[in-house]
Amino acid sequence: MIKFKNMKYEVKDFSQLIGLGGFSDNALNTHFSLYQGYVNNTNKLLDSLDLMTKEEKMGLPEFSEIKRRLGWEFNGMRLHEYYFSAMSKNPILINQEGGLYKKIVASFGSFENWEKDFRATAVSRGIGWVILYYDKTNDGLINFWVGEHDEGHPSGLILLLNIDVFEHAFMLDYGTKRVDYIDAFMKIVDWQEVEKRFMSLSL
Secondary structure (H helix, E strand, O other): OOOOOOOOOOOOOOHHHOOOOOOOHHHHHHHHHHHHHHHHHHHHHHHHHHHHHHOOOOOOHHHHHHHHHHHHHHHHHHHHHHHHHOEOOOOOOOOOOOHHHHHHHHHHOOHHHHHHHHHHHHOOOOOOEEEEEEEOOOOEEEEEEEOEOOEOOOOOOEEEEEEEOOHHHOHHHHOOOHHHHHHHHHHOEOHHHHHHHHHOOOO
């Protein structure tokens, strides 16, 4: 019989963001609940897969469908954790002497050019995520549009910063004014956290 270690994921506490400028408590709590659902569903799917494996039902169509669904729930969980973790009521501006800033300038010509590209990508029609990735192979940074949690992620790239542009992220506070939501997000990005992600790559 095949045996796998069944991992369990815990809901991370982002309540310190309550009172965040540009984001109502109602919108944040609604978003936290959505994130918690992804964590819970990830665990439920893993439990189901573990049971089906123990019962040697891996050849059933249900097993395949749960495997496919797991990518959506897991990425929904993890992408929200990156998103919330880079937000702060006391954000630290990017260090212009730091490695991340220099890499942004090397990749885009200037920090301002990067931000224009990031914002322009974020206002693209549709729903999804906009993600600043580091490509170690090319030693450069690139902004990507990712339409679904589990589809469209570029292979081998490392996430540094992401903004949620699904409607649930901004409709309660901004209606259809996505540009205003993007403005609010850019003001509360904690660049110290993003820099930490970059430096952890041990370039």
